[in-house]
Amino acid sequence: MIMDGKFGKFGGIFVPELLIPALEELESAFLRYRDDRGFVSDLEYYLKEYAGRPTGLYHARNLSEKLGCRVYLKREDMLHTGAHKINNTIGQALLAGYMGKERLIAETGAGQHGIATAAAGALLGMEVDVYMGTEDVERQKLNVLRMEVSGARVIPVDSGSRTLKDAINQAMRDWISTVENTHYLIGSTMGPHPYPTMVKHFQSVIGREAREQILELEGELPDTVIACVGGGSNAMGIFSAFIDDDVELIGAEGGGHGIESGNHGATLSAGSEGILHGSLSYVLQDGDGQISEAHSVSAGLDYPGVGPEHSHLMETGRARYEPILDDEALRGFKLLSKYEGIIPALESAHAIACLEKYAAKPENKGKTVIVNLSGRGDKDMSIVAGLMGVAP
Numbered sequence: 408m409i410m411d412g413k414f415g416k417f418g419g420i421f422v423p424e425l426l427i428p429a430l431e432e433l434e435s436a437f438l439r440y441r442d443d444r445g446f447v448s449d450l451e452y453y454l455k456e457y458a459g460r461p462t463g464l465y466h467a468r469n470l471s472e473k474l475g476c477r478v479y480l481k482r483e484d485m486l487h488t489g490a491h492k493i494n495n496t497i498g499q500a501l502l503a504g505y506m507g508k509e510r511l512i513a514e515t516g517a518g519q520h521g522i523a524t525a526a527a528g529a530l531l532g533m534e535v536d537v538y539m540g541t542e543d544v545e546r547q548k549l550n551v552l553r554m555e556v557s558g559a560r561v562i563p564v565d566s567g568s569r570t571l572k573d574a575i576n577q578a579m580r581d582w583i584s585t586v587e588n589t590h591y592l593i594g595s596t597m598g599p600h601p602y603p604t605m606v607k608h609f610q611s612v613i614g615r616e617a618r619e620q621i622l623e624l625e626g627e628l629p630d631t632v633i634a635c636v637g638g639g640s641n642a643m644g645i646f647s648a649f650i651d652d653d654v655e656l657i658g659a660e661g662g663g664h665g666i667e668s669g670n671h672g673a674t675l676s677a678g679s680e681g682i683l684h685g686s687l688s689y690v691l692q693d694g695d696g697q698i699s700e701a702h703s704v705s706a707g708l709d710y711p712g713v714g715p716e717h718s719h720l721m722e723t724g725r726a727r728y729e730p731i732l733d734d735e736a737l738r739g740f741k742l743l744s745k746y747e748g749i750i751p752a753l754e755s756a757h758a759i760a761c762l763e764k765y766a767a768k769p770e771n772k773g774k775t776v777i778v779n780l781s782g783r784g785d786k787d788m789s790i791v792a793g794l795m796g797v798a799p
């Protein structure tokens with residue numbers, strides 16, 4: 408390995424020896440093509456013409472007036488497949504093609520990453536296999552169909568808790584024996600090096616655009632940037648452009664039913680150091696190091712780990728992280744929908760709820776805030792209908 412993949416003490420590589428050559432090959436290709444003219448121009452082409460970049464930075468006037476801050480929304484919800492995930496799947500699928508791989512594998516919980524991977528595979532003519540726990544396959548039938556009509560094969564995983572955790576183990580096992588022609592496409596700033604660095608790189612287009620746009624619109628940098636944090640990729644993508652500046656960075660975690668309830672996904676706010684999925688970071692675990700089940704109303708924040716760079720940003724005090732309760736997220740969902748006619752993904756609604764709490768503090772009145780609107784809410788309407796007691 409050329410880099411150690413560490414963020415302070417977090418990150419690194421904690422995987423079976425058999426996977427090291429695959430990670431070495433991937434790191435070397437990433438470093439080789441990241442700034443290669445041909446690769447960069449192909450990536451820019453697909454992000455623009457296929458995914459719909461650049462996304463707007465929308466001054467949400469109604470919400471600004473209501474909350475007493477100058478609120479800008481980075482509109483990742485406008486992208487093809489409905490969220491920022493496509494930035495990463497196109498980037499990695501393209502890189503895999505440059506490496507001569509013909510097949511992509513992925514794991515998915517609720518299905519959003521599987522859908523974005525299936526789209527990238529169809530776009531670039533690659534075979535796609537998506538591992539998914541049988542429990543999740545059952546719960547997310549329409550998402551399974553979306554992947555299948557896009558040409559992907561969904562492989563149900565019936566071991567363990569039959570959810571994401573088990574799907575990840577299967578994907579790793581697959582990759583060990585197929586690395587010759589297969590790329591393992593991880594969906595967030597998670598996993599062993601080089602994934603956290605590589606996924607941040609492919610998502611950093613969000614921050615680069617937002618920075619240029621706010622300078623154009625306001626003539627200065629924002630006071631604060633807020634993003635929701637599941638594995639942490641949309642947040643790292645936007646934070647990355649402001650890390651060296653005097654800009655406050657806030658991550659909104661899935662607070663579920665509250666940290667006291669034990670029923671939440673607030674890994675940074677309530678977790679502790681541990682190794683999960685190949686790197687050292689904060690994880691939700693019990694006293695014996697057993698990984699806990701996470702809970703959040705939004706599937707994308709319902710995960711017991713978090714990307715290692717966020718652990719580092721928290722420990723150094725460069726960013727802070729707030730758990731947002733399910734109820735608060737639902738309020739955020741309704742607030743943005745009602746005031747702006749923009750229905751956010753439940754994940755993104757956590758960032759809106761975090762903004763609402765931020766704006767309620769007297770010292771924050773009049774501040775300029777960018778909220779990363781990571782995705783749109785169409786996928787969540789039946790959940791919201793259930794929570795509101797309306798028959799879908």
Ligand SMILES: *Cc1c(COP(=O)(O)O)cnc(C)c1O
Pocket residue numbers: 490491492519594595596635636637638639640641642707708752754755781782783
């Ligand atoms: C998957 C998802 C997330 C969480 O993933 P990160 O890697 O933390 O960005 C957030 N928002 C939306 C809309 C998602 O689909």
